[in-house]
Amino acid sequence: MVETRLIDGKAFAEGMRARLKEDVAAFVRETGVTPGLAVVLVGEDPASAVYVRNKGKQTVEAGMASLEHKLPADTPQDEVLALVRALNADSSVHGILVQLPLPASIDAQAVLATIDPAKDVDGFHVVNAGRLAVGLDALVPCTPLGCVMLLKDVLGSLAGLEAVVVGRSNIVGKPLAQLLLREDATVTIAHSRTRDLPGVCRRADILIGAVGRPEMIRGDWIKPGATVIDVGINRVAGVDGKARLVGDVAFDEAQGIAGAITPVPGGVGPMTIACLLANTLTAAKRQVGAD
Numbered sequence: 001m002v003e004t005r006l007i008d009g010k011a012f013a014e015g016m017r018a019r020l021k022e023d024v025a026a027f028v029r030e031t032g033v034t035p036g037l038a039v040v041l042v043g044e045d046p047a048s049a050v051y052v053r054n055k056g057k058q059t060v061e062a063g064m065a066s067l068e069h070k071l072p073a074d075t076p077q078d079e080v081l082a083l084v085r086a087l088n089a090d091s092s093v094h095g096i097l098v099q100l101p102l103p104a105s106i107d108a109q110a111v112l113a114t115i116d117p118a119k120d121v122d123g124f125h126v127v128n129a130g131r132l133a134v135g136l137d138a139l140v141p142c143t144p145l146g147c148v149m150l151l152k153d154v155l156g157s158l159a160g161l162e163a164v165v166v167g168r169s170n171i172v173g174k175p176l177a178q179l180l181l182r183e184d185a186t187v188t189i190a191h192s193r194t195r196d197l198p199g200v201c202r203r204a205d206i207l208i209g210a211v212g213r214p215e216m217i218r219g220d221w222i223k224p225g226a227t228v229i230d231v232g233i234n235r236v237a238g239v240d241g242k243a244r245l246v247g248d249v250a251f252d253e254a255q256g257i258a259g260a261i262t263p264v265p266g267g268v269g270p271m272t273i274a275c276l277l278a279n280t281l282t283a284a285k286r287q288v289g290a291d
């Protein structure tokens, strides 16, 4: 039985944002340019609205400009593309985030492909995904970046460690695997078709849940002492009928087995926003030629 350490992503993200605020202030002093982040929200998804509000607030707190564009759910795709093109051309906008998921009537890949890769602070454009894959400078997806920062804080070097990523999405699983490879981990991407998923997970020194299924990863899938990063943010009904947030990992079962684990909320979520702000400053520096 080990004492499982709680990985406090919320505190780590607060520290990052405090340092970022100083870097933003220095950039504004040196260039006279205020970094601007444009967020495009199509439709009324209440969970998305909460994220957008938090992002907007923290962007302003860091000393950057937040520009929000809220469009109705039935906005034609052409209009969304026209807005993205206008933001590409707007020199006061250094980062563009189109909140996903988009309504089913809109081709998300077409929208992402229209974002100027230099302003793609989500790192979802194929140019940035490709640059990450071949080891060139890229804007890197925020959630994977936040996960690796937490892992390096807990473990120091990740070299030679067995990392198992459960989930193969373009926004988390695949880019996270690339980042872990870059850190010299031995990487397995597992998914719904993986044979003996519990057995594969039990090999992991680093286990990452990124599937979006509440508490799917059980305590006895965790190798004793492993570092567990829970990317899932699932809204479920609690025993009292009220909604509560749970991750992809059965958190209570992991206690006494995992060496360290991120909680939900307060783990990876806050890191995602901190990394988004960091990417926005990076993008602004490159666009102004101050990098």
Ligand SMILES: Nc1nc(=O)c2c([nH]1)NC[C@@H]1CN(c3ccc(C(=O)N[C@@H](CCC(=O)O)C(=O)O)cc3)C=[N+]21
Pocket: 048, 050, 051, 054, 097, 098, 099, 100, 101, 122, 142, 233, 245, 264, 265, 266, 267, 268, 269, 270, 271, 272, 273
């Ligand atoms: N283009 C795009 N980029 C995204 O990065 C993106 C997106 N679309 N669509 C939605 C998901 C979700 N997402 C979250 C970010 C922060 C928290 C977060 O800070 N959560 C807090 C609070 C959670 C709560 O209380 O609701 C926590 O986990 O502690 C959650 C979720 C970014 N996403």
